[in-house]
Amino acid sequence: MDQPIDGGATAVARAHSNIALVKYWGKRDATLNTPAVGSISVTLDALYTDTRVTFVPGLAADEFWLAGCRGPVTRISHVLDLVRGHAAGLGLPAAGHSAIVSSTNNFPTGAGLASSASGFAALAVAAAGAAGLSLPARELSILARHGSGSAARSIFGGFAEMHAGTAADGSDAYAEELLDREEWPLTVVVAITEHGEKSINSTIGMNESKATSPFYPAWLDSADDDLDEMRAAIRDRDFARLGELSEYNCLKLHALMLTTRPALIYWNAATVAAMHAVRALRAQGLPAYFTIDAGPQVKVLCLPGDAAAVQQALALVPGVHEARISALGPAAYRLE
């Protein structure tokens, strides 16, 4: 399908994907999309989304195009409505216009590589820009959060922390940068074990965990300890502590998923084999640690000098299609 020609106020933004070291699972408020727990992530240089937003006078309804094909618009319109609300407060014309949003990912969409994180962060920056708003990063993070909880972190580069917040209006549920990527240049090797969109959507999955898993209260109770320890590991540049805690928090999340009814089993055989391969590397003295989100891909944290060895080891794991090396990425930014 051809994309329509646009003719209004336009902005283009790039946002990078991120991977949580201390993870978010469960919503405090479903309407505001505020998380029940805080989270800490690293932004990934190798995986990003580019998004163009144009507010078009006279356009009947918002349109979303992903890699040239029409896509579902509901969550996108929700973020655009918030931008239009800000614009209305300032008397800007975008307040009354529908928008054309077109995005491309430089990686497989919906395959557990956090395309919603980079996607909604790029949307927030581009939509605010196209509307003529100049919002501080904190406001952009809140805007992105309304699309996807993890997207709030992709507004920032390097290491970012998302605050769960306590305010009833969600105004204190935003992310901020903990450390610039230059200050601790770690590497992530992404092992792709499956292509395609097969996982249970994270919103549905986390709501089911909250409703059914006997482990959910323990997940909430132990979150702050993990956040405190991760902040300390980052402050001290203690890679072993960061890595060990990342694996622990990841496995705790998957224990919660496995005890959800019906069970959320996001792993395949290659996911498990890759986890063992990482532990085998460690047994040989190479410091590498895995983390896994709501999907079958395995992300391995290592030091830059070990990335090639980690990539080689993962590529040999049966069922791993590809192992991609990524440095830590920058904050989201305007391209035009």
Ligand code: PMV
């Ligand atoms: O932001 P969502 O709705 O895609 O959920 C993210 C959930 C995890 O990726 C599993 C954890 C996280 O903090 O990114």
